[in-house]
Amino acid sequence: MSKFDSASLKKQLFLDVGNTAVKAVYKEGMAWKKVDAHSAQTGKQLILWIENHRDDFSEIVLAGVRTEVQQALVGELQQADFNIKTVTNKDIPRDLLDYETPDTLGIDRFLACYGATFQTKEAVVVIDAGTATTIDYMGRDKIFRGGVIAPGLTAFTELLPKHAPALPNVEVEIPQSWPGKSTIHSLQWGQAGFYKFALQAMLNEYEKEFGQFDLFITGGNRQTIQQLLSMDSKLRPYLIFEGLEKLI
Numbered sequence: 001m002s003k004f005d006s007a008s009l010k011k012q013l014f015l016d017v018g019n020t021a022v023k024a025v026y027k028e029g030m031a032w033k034k035v036d037a038h039s040a041q042t043g044k045q046l047i048l049w050i051e052n053h054r055d056d057f058s059e060i061v062l063a064g065v066r067t068e069v070q071q072a073l074v075g076e077l078q079q080a081d082f083n084i085k086t087v088t089n090k091d092i093p094r095d096l097l098d099y100e101t102p103d104t105l106g107i108d109r110f111l112a113c114y115g116a117t118f119q120t121k122e123a124v125v126v127i128d129a130g131t132a133t134t135i136d137y138m139g140r141d142k143i144f145r146g147g148v149i150a151p152g153l154t155a156f157t158e159l160l161p162k163h164a165p166a167l168p169n170v171e172v173e174i175p176q177s178w179p180g181k182s183t184i185h186s187l188q189w190g191q192a193g194f195y196k197f198a199l200q201a202m203l204n205e206y207e208k209e210f211g212q213f214d215l216f217i218t219g220g221n222r223q224t225i226q227q228l229l230s231m232d233s234k235l236r237p238y239l240i241f242e243g244l245e246k247l248i
């Protein structure tokens with residue numbers, strides 16, 4: 001096999017620098033593979049993993065919302081002689097952004113919506129349930145129309161235990177009956193219930209404003225959010241990467 005052939009068989013490694021974690025994934029055939037969360041929990045462990053798998057990848061494609069973390073990662077990887085492509089808001093065609101502050105838009109929000117539009121003929125709403133929960137809209141024209149940045153589910157449910165530590169901790173689930181008749185159930189209505197009703201209200205606003213859409217859910221808390229919503233939705237853990245792959 002020629003040098004060219006073996007190089008062209010090598011893969012891209014995709015990195016998403018979020019507020020809580022750096023996610024690293026690559027494709028095996030059609031399937032996304034996630035770099036073991038444990039080995040990727042800190043930048044150092046991730047860099048070590050990448051160095052140990054140097055021969056598997058021709059290029060590292062990176063996007064994120066934490067500039068300093070990203071710069072540190074890029075610095076280390078460049079020192080180790082990796083080929084790096086950093087994708088930023090400047091790589092998004094301006095006519096796809098109906099947003100008044102395109103320079104401060106979190107690229108993860110655009111990428112997740114963009115990725116979703118390739119999986120349906122409808123307009124999309126994407127809930128990205130990470131450190132923040134974002135609820136964003138993209139039309140069939142692939143124009144990002146903006147959305148909502150809310151406290152993530154974990155941040156939200158940690159609020160009361162922090163400010164009223166005498167209250168018990170409760171599971172994030174909706175009680176059987178309304179209204180709450182115990183401390184636990186009252187708290188659950190105020191946590192899972194609050195979150196569910198807020199999300200549903202946002203989704204209703206989208207329907208009123210733009211009409212029909214398909215709902216996609218991604219991010220670390222995606223399963224809990226899907227359970228809370230009790231409506232039709234598609235769970236897509238790799239949406240940001242799917243958008244990234246289409247954009248580059």
Ligand SMILES: Nc1ncnc2c1ncn2[C@@H]1O[C@H](COP(=O)(O)OP(=O)(O)O)[C@@H](O)[C@H]1O
Nearest residue numbers: 018019020021129130131132152154219220221
């Ligand atoms: N296995 C997990 N690892 C990290 N965070 C997780 C995990 N499962 C659920 N979470 C929750 O998901 C959120 C992080 O989501 P994620 O989409 O990875 O964040 P970000 O993109 O903001 O870095 C946190 O609120 C965390 O509590």
Ligand SMILES: CC(C)(COP(=O)(O)O)[C@@H](O)C(=O)NCCC(=O)O
Nearest residue numbers: 018019065104105106130131132149
């Ligand atoms: C809203 C976010 C913090 C979400 O980040 P995440 O929860 O995925 O870590 C991120 O998209 C961001 O930093 N946005 C900048 C503000 C904006 O989108 O307008």
Ligand SMILES: [K+]
Nearest residue numbers: 128130132134
């Ligand atoms: K998010």
